[in-house]
Amino acid sequence: MLKYTAKRLLLLIPVLVGITFLSFAMMRLAGGDAVTYMYENAGTAVSQEIIDEARKEYGLDQPFLVQYGRWFMGMASGDMGTSYVSGRDVYDTFIEKLPATILLMLSSVLLTMAVSVPLGILSAVRHNKWPDRLIRFFSFTGNSMPNFFAALVLMYFLSVKLGWLPVVTSENTILSLVLPTLTLTVSMASKYTRQVRAAVLEELNKDYVMGARARGVSGKVIIWKNVMKASMVTIITLLSLSVGSLLGGTTIVETIFMWDGVGKMAVDAITMRDYPIVQAYVAWMAVIYVLANLASDILCHYIDPRVRLGGERR
Secondary structure (H helix, E strand, O other): OHHHHHHHHHHHHHHHHHHHHHHHHHHHHOOOOHHHHHHHOOOOOOOHHHHHHHHHHOOOOOOHHHHHHHHHHHHHOOOOOEOOOOOOEHHHHHHHHHHHHHHHHHHHHHHHHHHHHHHHHHHHHOOOOHHHHHHHHHHHHHHHOOHHHHHHHHHHHHHHHOOOOOOOOOOOHHHHHHHHHHHHHHHHHHHHHHHHHHHHHHHHOOHHHHHHHHOOOOHHHHHHHHHHHHHHHHHHHHHHHHHHHHHOOOHHHHHHOOOOOHHHHHHHHHHOOOHHHHHHHHHHHHHHHHHHHHHHHHHHHHHOHHHHHHHHHO
16 A cells, blocks of 8 residues: 555656646746736836836746746745735745635535435435435536526525625625535535435445345445445545545635635636746645545545455456
């Protein structure tokens, strides 16, 4: 396992280089830079000499490969650079935004699991009966609903009509957290419910379940001690992908509700061509996805003997 973990961590290096290089190139191909953006939106005319001097100060006058090489070497040594727009250290800015994203991630994942696992099990146990059809209808509807549309619907009813919750982030963090959490949970819980239902149904049709029923084992014991343990591989895999995307910041939801996390920070940085912030965000996303998948593989290795024995045979 240690050898496998070390190998996966080493694979992070080429992944990180490739992703950051492509994002660096695409930002340049988009045209413009932070200096041009700042002066164009300042409302005052400045000479080309001033613009060139500012670009030289930030190193934007150098060739693309030189810029990327300087940035990557700085990041490898722990220096993420300085924001072109705010002038603040990128690492400090990123760390400042991260707690809000982690809070939103935790609330969304906990609520999603609390809703989707019981509903998925109920739908599988009541296969093709009215509870199953009702759950499948709502899960299909929620899964088909884009986050921005779910956000607008929840905002209209819970904030505008009923006045229970603030429309955007306010000083009350708990109340401000409810709407973005519900928005993310709508699509995530719908997807998880369908996946849990499929995994439980597959296990219920296997021989060991029929054997347990023949021996008189109760349905609850079969579900929670046998079927759910066998279905954990699917749930853990889904959970790792969701945690990775949520830790990267849900840009649409954070922007709609003005939730001050890394997703909103990335959107603002892209708009203003703030390259150091964008590159730090891209590197963070690459690291998170690799580590989340690695954690998922390790958990599945210990939970499911089939995965462990299959790896030993190979």
